[in-house]
Amino acid sequence: MIDLRSDTVTRPSAAMLDAMMTAETGDDVYRDDPTVQALEAEAARLSGKAAALFFPTGTQANLVALLSHCQRGDEYIVGQQAHNYKYEAGGAAVLGSIQPQPISHAEDGSLPLHEIIAAIKPDDIHFARTRLLSLENTHHGKVLPLSYLEQAWQLTRTHNLALHIDGARIFNAVVAQKIALTDIARYCDTLTICLSKGLGTPVGSLLCGDSAYIETARRWRKMTGGGMRQAGILAAAGLYALQHNVDRLQEDHDNAAWLGEQLRAAGIEVLNQHTNMLFVKVPEAQVNALKAWMTERGVALSVGPVTRIVTHLDVDRTDLTQLVAHWQAFLRQR
């Protein structure tokens, strides 16, 4: 099967499984797991933050990030399409009584600075207290420019907000910009990183920040059920991924760009392609038939009027060549 629905579908490689099998473990709630500690230390080093904390999922890492920044009755400014607003079941509102203040994304995935400033509430009993700006990088594959991040950072310093980056795919930005993670992380207080997307682990995310913040987050993680015991077997996969699967993200980006060219050449409307994601327009009348056509041919694709295609370490050029051939055959028989 060729699965292009998401980069979350990647499976652990034999070498990654081997690293997991041989991991040294301990009870991480007692802070006894050396492999979890090594992974957290590595994430702290790579991000230039003082500390990091390992989570089973990115959703929980983002939730705990918000709970650690905001009190009940505080609010965070966030993108209308951001994962930690739209796709996390309203967790911050449900579990933290934290009010989201969503604003629309610009075409490049950023949140316009003047819109952020306009959304900040004055210190007045009528309003929730605006505490945090949350950005997503990459957003729908789009890399936020460093110049934008620097301006957003300055804005938050001026207006006394914290800045969190949901960096589920931050290493795609790092690789695309040919920079270090610290070059991005210097413009945020806290950062989440997903290990189970293009980096290829079965589970795992990291939250990076200063030491006091991470201690606060450790309590919230425990409260939300994320304190894991012999989690070293999972952390070992994360360490393996950080060592072996970061630079290769460039292949995913190259594959996505190549696929975009091939689809365009086949007369298919590619709306945009950034890093490892493509968005393709499918005429309404073709949606169901295309989905069935691809399923019959062993291709998993989230077909819709706007179809998102995601490249990752478990798809290669041969797979993509097949996808293009199937799509062309589909169009020919109509």
Ligand SMILES: *Cc1c(COP(=O)(O)O)cnc(C)c1O
């Ligand atoms: C995938 C993702 C997350 C975390 O998702 P989990 O499935 O809970 O690990 C967070 N933010 C963004 C932008 C994501 O794409």
